[in-house]
Amino acid sequence: MVKQPYRSAGGGRSRAALVRRAGESIALGSKSFASASLLFDKATRERVHLLYAWCRRCDDIADGQDHGGPLSIDEKQGHDRVEAIRILTHRALDGQPTSDLAFDALGLVAAECGLTQAMCDDVIDGFALDAEGWRPRTEADLMRYCYHVAGAVGVMMAKVMGVPDSESDTFDRACDLGLAFQLSNIARDLSEDDAAGRCYLPVEWLVEMDIPPGQHLKPMYRDKLVTLARRLVHLAEQHEAAARLGARHLRFRQRWAVLSATNIYGAIGRKVVEQAELAWDHRVHTTKLEKLGHVLSALREARLGAWPPSEMPRWTRGELMVRARMAGKPADVKYTPLRDEDVRKKED
Known part of the structure; x- marks a missing residue:
C-alpha cells in the first residue's frame, strides 16, 4: 500500500505563527504597503500579509535578495530558481509542507480564499521572463510583464479581500492597480535595474528617442530618460484612475486601505517626474508625514467616491491575459479521439 503524502493547509504550521512571520516580512519588505495594510480589518489584513509573504519570498529567491536590496543575479541559476519557486508553490497549494514559511503561508491563504494554481503561475511566469534575460521590445511586451509581476497579484489580492468570482469588473480594476504600481516602480528603479543589467523600457521607446541600448542612464541622455519616465508614469496614472473605480465595490476599510496604497504609490511616480534628471541619483520614497x-x-475619497476617468486605459486584463497565454508554453493536452457528429457534414 502506497502511503499518501501528508496534506494540511499551511504545511501543518500553526496559523498564528504564519501570520506573525508574514507581518514581519511586510514590515521589512514594504513600508508603504505595510502602512496601508494597517487600515484593513483584522481578517483581511492577516490574509493580505500571508499573500505578500509569498510574493516577497518568490521575488527574493528569483533575484538573490533578502527583502529587497541589491540584486544578486546569476543567469545560470535563474532557471533553477524559478523552477524551485514553482515546485514549492505547487506543493503548498496541494497542502504539503514546504519547509519554507512563506510558501506554507501561501498554502494557508489559498485554502482560505480559493486562490488557484493558474493565478500563482501567472505571477511565477514573470520571474521566468527575468531568468531568461528577457527585454520588452514593445509597449505591449512591457504591459504583459507588468501583468505577470503585479497585475496578476492585484487579482489575487482582490480574491483575498473576498471579491466574488462573478464580479469580473472588480478584478479588472484590481489588475489595473497592480499595473499602476509596477509602472511607477519601473520609473523609480531605472538606475537599480540598470546596475543589475536589466531594462524594462521597451526597445521601441529607446529607438524613438535615439538612445543606444544600455546607454539610457548616461548623462547625455538624462533629458530623454525623463521623457520616457513621464511616459511610464502617464500610463501608471491611467491605470490608477481606473483602479479607483473598483475600490467602490469593496467594504469601507478595504476601500480605505486600497486607496491609501494607491495614493502612496502614485506619489512615488509623480515624485520621479518632479525630480526629473535627479530622480535616479537616489531612491525616491515618501516620508511618514507624506504617507499620513x-x-x-484616501479616507475622504473612501467616503465620497472617485470620479470616473475620461478615458479607460488602452491595456485591459483580458487582452494581457491572452498575450500571456499566447506567449507561454503550449498546454500539455492529452489527445483523445473526438466524435465527429455535428462536425462533418453528413452525407445524404
Missing part, C-alpha cells in the same frame, strides 16, 4: 497625508486623502 495620503491616508487622510
Whole structure:
C-alpha cells in the first residue's frame, strides 16, 4: 500500500505563527504597503500579509535578495530558481509542507480564499521572463510583464479581500492597480535595474528617442530618460484612475486601505517626474508625514467616491491575459479521439 503524502493547509504550521512571520516580512519588505495594510480589518489584513509573504519570498529567491536590496543575479541559476519557486508553490497549494514559511503561508491563504494554481503561475511566469534575460521590445511586451509581476497579484489580492468570482469588473480594476504600481516602480528603479543589467523600457521607446541600448542612464541622455519616465508614469496614472473605480465595490476599510496604497504609490511616480534628471541619483520614497497625508486623502475619497476617468486605459486584463497565454508554453493536452457528429457534414 502506497502511503499518501501528508496534506494540511499551511504545511501543518500553526496559523498564528504564519501570520506573525508574514507581518514581519511586510514590515521589512514594504513600508508603504505595510502602512496601508494597517487600515484593513483584522481578517483581511492577516490574509493580505500571508499573500505578500509569498510574493516577497518568490521575488527574493528569483533575484538573490533578502527583502529587497541589491540584486544578486546569476543567469545560470535563474532557471533553477524559478523552477524551485514553482515546485514549492505547487506543493503548498496541494497542502504539503514546504519547509519554507512563506510558501506554507501561501498554502494557508489559498485554502482560505480559493486562490488557484493558474493565478500563482501567472505571477511565477514573470520571474521566468527575468531568468531568461528577457527585454520588452514593445509597449505591449512591457504591459504583459507588468501583468505577470503585479497585475496578476492585484487579482489575487482582490480574491483575498473576498471579491466574488462573478464580479469580473472588480478584478479588472484590481489588475489595473497592480499595473499602476509596477509602472511607477519601473520609473523609480531605472538606475537599480540598470546596475543589475536589466531594462524594462521597451526597445521601441529607446529607438524613438535615439538612445543606444544600455546607454539610457548616461548623462547625455538624462533629458530623454525623463521623457520616457513621464511616459511610464502617464500610463501608471491611467491605470490608477481606473483602479479607483473598483475600490467602490469593496467594504469601507478595504476601500480605505486600497486607496491609501494607491495614493502612496502614485506619489512615488509623480515624485520621479518632479525630480526629473535627479530622480535616479537616489531612491525616491515618501516620508511618514507624506504617507499620513495620503491616508487622510484616501479616507475622504473612501467616503465620497472617485470620479470616473475620461478615458479607460488602452491595456485591459483580458487582452494581457491572452498575450500571456499566447506567449507561454503550449498546454500539455492529452489527445483523445473526438466524435465527429455535428462536425462533418453528413452525407445524404
